[in-house]
Amino acid sequence: MHRHCWLATAAAVAFVATAGVADAQEATVLIDGSSTVFPISEAMAEEFQKSTGIRTVVGLSGTGGGFKKFCRGETNISGASRPIRTEEMELCKENGVEYIELPVAIDGLSVIVHPKNDWAECMDVADLKMMWEPDAQDKIKNWKQVREEYPDAPLNLFGAGVDSGTYDYFTLAIVGKEHSSRGDFTATEDDNVTIQGVAGDINALGFLGLAYLEENRDKVKPVAIRQADGSCIEPTLETARDATYQPLSRPLFFYVNKAHADAHEHVRKFVEFVMDPKHGTELVAEVGYVPLPEKAFELGQKKFADRKTGTFFGGGSKVGVTIEELLASEG
């Protein structure tokens, strides 16, 4: 019996050795990157594979992990919840990877409070800054400190984990500096935890992606943000799409490897599929994100057809950029 075991093992090893690595490499579109963008990538991949029969797979490495692979040329497309960073640009450059930056959807970061919270209806960016800036640590611990008319109640903060693109964008838009905030808040990589935290505490305030708010409107309610013209705008699909909800609307991106798009028809076809207004609107809305404005698809198609490489952002995020501006730029 033992001898058979050894023989089988030896045979297995021999087969494995002869099987070769390259055999299983059927034309496949390889997508990786942000977990925020994942539902969009998944929806696109699912429909694309159904309608064309071209294999499409999606990984979940996060924006940073995704860029590491993308800049090594391992993936065709990388989903990102923030623009590519300087060090990632350098990595891509080192490996000779050129990329085309395409927005695929909009996310409205939402500030949420408990449904019974009747004082924080509309807040200024300055109020939020006071709560979240690094100097607030161990100092701003009561709602009353933020504004006189707020009640004398403890301020309990919940937010996205510091490794997430959500955190980066929120801090940039509110505090004014990317990746900089107080440290004494409940940070989590799972926005559902923020929902639970805020839903269970009348004095809590948190921020998360719009899709999580939309699914939990019975448990938490959004805070409207006072705009430059004095109006109070709540985060909704419409206000994020037409860019009236500022400064917390942010674009989500696909970065496409230019050389792969040139060399492989299946990559080209996939990008064209994503930039089709029908797919771009229906599929994105279905998974709870805000579709791009109508005009953006045409601009995106053109940008891809012209193979305009590089990033609009120069290595950091920018607040209040409209999708049209982003796509029209030379990059």
Added chain:
Amino acid sequence: MASRSLEMIDYTSLIRRNQQIDWAFGIGGVVVLVIALGTLITLLTDLAIDGLSRIDMQFLSSFPSRRAAEAGILSSIVGTTLVMIVTAALAIPLGVAAGLYLEEYAPKNAVTDVIEVNVTNLAGVPSIIYGLLALGLFVYALGLGQTIVVGGMVLALLILPVIIVATREAVRSIPQAVREGSYALGADKWQTMQFYILPAARPGILTGAIVGLARAIGETAPIITIGALTFIAFLPPSPIQTTFPFISFEWLWSPFTVMPIQMFNWVSRPQAAFHINAAATGVVLMAMTLLMNGLAIWIRYRIRRTMK
């Protein structure tokens, strides 16, 4: 105090006190047990309540989807199964061989001591470290790619220490008389190992292997690190072919996903329907682990019977 004579000790009260301590310890044990089992049962019931009703043929035979109601775990069940096969095929022979060598063959010197200490330490290394090692070594340096074989290899590394330690414990517990009897009959060392030590140690080894595999089946971090996928809507090539040589190992080089990754993805989605999918995946994962355990118990039972 020193003058206290033997007669002055009240034996009855001493006995009573000791009995009380005994009794208190027993109660304490029951309380701890109830807390531990209660937590486990609550967790399992909660998972089952959420997930059980979602498990049907559609769920088991569909690929992941953006629509929670149409999503399924076919690709992750197949991925988990294949990865576990590779893990078992690598970790069990290697672990048993290493354990046997360390216990029976290795000379007792400083080098062996260092190895022994480190094998035990390795069992406590966080799994993500193995993932990083595998990413650097298997995926990039050896160019094996983000494939099932690498997934199996990283999990095999992860559970190797568990199997080595279990093998050593099992081999150590075999009475010296068995070895002496074998040598007395003229068997050489390997024959002794093959016909007496290994068969006698099999139940213990099997337990170690199952503990290891049960740990491996639930791992997410190292598998994500090596670049396993999350959405994949096709299966690896079948191992059985219609043409010569009828058997193929191409599946080893396929991209894959596993059930814990699918759960991880669904749990963090905004829609509640995905959370139910995640719970259902958890139930299936647990059923697979139990099945594995059951299989091991059955094998152990058969071995014990044949050995008598």
